[in-house]
Amino acid sequence: MKNLKTLPAFIVDDDPFWTEVLKQILLKIGFQKIHTFEDGESCLKHIHLNPAIVFLDYQMEHSNGLEILQEVKGYYPGIEVVFCTALENLEVAIAAMEYGSVEYLLKSNVTEELVAEIVSNYQSVNLA
Template sequence: MSIKVMLVDDHILMREGIKNLLEFDGSIEVISEASDGVECLDNLKHIIPDIILLDINMPNKNGIEVLTEIKKKGMSVKILMLTVHNEVEYLLKAIDIGADGYILKDTESAELKRAISYIIQGENYIQPSLIPALNSRLVNRDVDKEKIDSLTRRELEVLIQVSNGMFNKEIANSLDISERTVKNHISNIFKKIEVNDRTQAAVFAIKNNLIQLY
């Protein structure tokens, strides 16, 4: 069964290129397209895809406004934000609102499909190459010592690898532990640092200098 996608981008050539890449092997089907936020929300009155690839910078309603409305309506559709390097402030807003993933518009097709697959499985995704841009905006010398001290050494290791964009299987292989153990660590980490997903955990790590400290 193919993954149903809605493409939302104001550049038709971008939409055509992404559509061709996604549909190449038959595992993903683009069932709807929109050129701006208003058209996207109108399309959602008639069809609900599994995931929306949502451009941040669009006319009429931008991606942040669309994301906000979708979340307010409680729609179950997954959202993967399409961004460029100079839109970090928008990306931070999307993190706060609760998008499921963030990826650069010029990424390779394999990573885009990987992100979609990961999000569909219920995980969050942030492209590793976005971490330095986030780092430059978020690093804070005043660390949240109480929350950091509540983490075990192993949980810190897992948090850093999550923040570097690694998936559970990759973390398990790196630390020579099982995927179930990784999931348990991540669940404990989320509770201790009071976040809801991997992206928020990555933001916590960046803001508190953990990538530099450990």
């Protein structure tokens, strides 16, 4: 078992403002290794870094979050994926959970406390 915060965290989003906000929150709650990617393909090229948690956007210019989610979980099902979106869509939320997302996070609702609570639910992880 390893502490989640000592392992890499990925933020996959093409919105630089959102990415920076989330990165600052993760740093503030104790993450040490944060990698950011503007699209899913870049994330997948670096998946060998074995992130413990991935914050994944749904709507990116060159990527579909649901497809990337499936590929991330196909690489290693133990990676915790938090689906992040500005879109309130029940079908997308259900699909994200069916494909293995542990949370469906609406960007408009994000606070440091909420992210800390999500992370605390997955504090220790088993990674290969």
